[in-house]
Amino acid sequence: MPEDRLLPRDTRRSLPIALLRAREAVMSRFRPMLARHDVTEQQWRVIRTLGEVPQLEANELAERACVLAPSLTRIIKSLEDRGLIARTRHETDGRRVLLTITPAGTDLIRAVVPESARIFAELEARYGRDRIHSLLDQLEELTATLSGDEA
């Protein structure tokens, strides 16, 4: 067993890389459609998240949309300039920022959702609905297990 090459583990079986590749394989199907609507993947997550509730505080929005606070600050600025979301100050706590979606924002959601559903349906047809749900279950369990406690 010559050691001329260093083998960290099994690179072809790396969990982080497998997650990265799978994510890219999935997103490459959605990105062109989102680009046609002039939104990035992250901007779409923010808009869609705001479409689900009457209003959200910035930190909650960041958590749900899976974007870091500095990114959210920039995205909010951009989406507010485009009139897709609205920013308000909390009444009693001047630090907090409240976000809501605008009518233009809901219009965008209504335009994107059917296309998104179509793409996802084709993905389900290709890979199998039950297998996707099974995969989702395992991903959620992994996430829950690892974020359980810090160590």
Place this chain on the structure above:
Amino acid sequence: MPEDRLLPRDTRRSLPIALLRAREAVMSRFRPMLARHDVTEQQWRVIRTLGEVPQLEANELAERACVLAPSLTRIIKSLEDRGLIARTRHETDGRRVLLTITPAGTDLIRAVVPESARIFAELEARYGRDRIHSLLDQLEELTATLSGDEA
């Protein structure tokens, strides 16, 4: 069933977001260690990949390390300046760039690998070795299915 809220699909069951969260949960365990060695996650993927073969062309390296060409250009510049990798021109084809790891690069690998293995072992212990392999299988199948043909 009032329609005051728009429900794209089941946001809490979004495959792209689940992959993103899982990836973040995993990487958050490795990032601090890599930071102590002054490399980013992507730089580490590049270095580790080069540690597995005598030499690689840039396009092959980008593919294996899962970084886009423009990112690789920047990373190569940085790692070459730090003496961790070496860049050569292909003998007969002036367009191609050949990359090899340097002794300093292999030193870094030797320093990082044990720590990486320790972190991964703890992850395996926590989530289960067989479950991780099962998850890897499914991720690879999903990736293969979706990148099978373009549509």
Place this chain on the structure above:
DNA sequence: GCCCTGTTATTAACATGTTAATTATATCGA
């Protein structure tokens, strides 16, 4: 040998990721 075309890598321009520092506001306790 020369144009045409395709390929490889780089650059450009902008958006986001990532960590640390900073600002603004709240809250608590003396």
Place this chain on the structure above:
DNA sequence: TCGATATAATTAACATGTTAATAACAGGGC
């Protein structure tokens, strides 16, 4: 009330993602 501490958001600085354009070279057909 004041001052110390904590929290929310922003900013700063750098690295990477993403797409499009460009530069540099190869190869084929004439």
